[in-house]
Amino acid sequence: MFAYQLKKSTRRKTVAIKVHNQNVTVYAPHHVQKKVLDNWLLEKKSWVEAQLQKQLTLVDTKQYPLKDKKIWVFSEAINLTFQQGNTSTVERQQDGLLITVSARVKHQQQKYQLLLEAYLKEQLTAYIEMRLNDFCTLMQEALPNDLNIAVYKRKWGSCNSKRALTFNLLLIGAPHSIIDYVIVHELAHLRHLNHSKAFWQRVAQFCPDYKASTLWLKQYGMSLQWVF
Template identity: 30%
Template sequence: MPDVLHLTLPEGRVPVRVSRKARTRISLRIANGEVKLAAPPGVPLAELQRILELRRDWIAQQWRAAPIVSEALPERVSLFGQALRPAPYEGKRRSVRRDGDTLWLAGAIEPAEQRALLAQWLAREAALYLPARTAALARHTGLIPREVKLANARGRWGSCSSAGVVRLNWRLVQAPVAISDYVIVHELAHLQHMNHSAAFWALVGQHCPEWQARRDWLKQHSAELFEIG
């Protein structure tokens, strides 16, 4: 069984699969959301961990850019932190219907099509929820953006431009409401402070006192939220 190391990125803790091969060089490869390291048999794990730390920035860049392709339908997806079970059924029209904790998928035969259908459904739910929730929090905080848009960036949960445009990753709709609220407040605070200064974090803390715990949750669960789409 191959060894597994871990590297902590801004998005969370990422596993690194280590394979031992008869070779003279160490190589890194990022594919399908997974970091793979090939090394000669005699190199200690501590040395490989040191190399990972040295290549952290490069790994983070490549990991964010690497598309995740899976042929299997996930056993569950989340909406507002609630676990839902996807279940395909026969039907000509492509659709998703929620029945309690089950998401019935119709019109998609292949697993890749089913995953795409799930992503589209989650993105629609995000379009209904995130802008409206942002408007509510903007009224509460007095931090009013010029516009709110959904984004599809990999490895970035939100952004705020100097023009006052807030962008939120649609995948946030999978997280508990408290977590997406933290991201929204974070971006709204950038309307007043376009940096991560002490004043910025004080403003975030004013409207989201538990921001540190919520940020930690997001780091720990980011890989799960990026599994779809």
């Protein structure tokens, strides 16, 4: 059985269950019998486990102090290991990333984050450059004039009249298919600098399941957030 926190209330008439941030909370009427509750929970077991599993892909990356954590890179869970050393480096190892901060660096946490950010930026840039080439060919579009990666709070990408595209660094945690959708979205803006019907038709032409991707971003986008 899964671990849970039981919250009883005199006002409550039914049993309810909530799974949030890997915590299970069970709300129950004050008088409920333990046996009844246990049976009910047993029935919900597979649902709860499915929820916990689902939320595992939404690991809380909001804060990672200098200890071992996980981060999502192209929707793959990557272990982060921190150590102090002679120089500052990021190394890709079999089971994750080893981030070494020079012992001489004064602001260890800041340096750690800068190193990680630079590494993720490099990874995302390489992927986007490759896919921009693919999609520009497909869409018979000239390559954009400029490509930037930035951390945005409220958007995944942007395109301006100078044909400069910017993508949100937080996309690094998303699956490739979602990043592809954002790329197609921004490339479609090169012809339509708006969200008109014609714009969405062009998106749909090269990314037929774009609606699923927008839903995914609505649903899981926040879980890609972290604080630098």
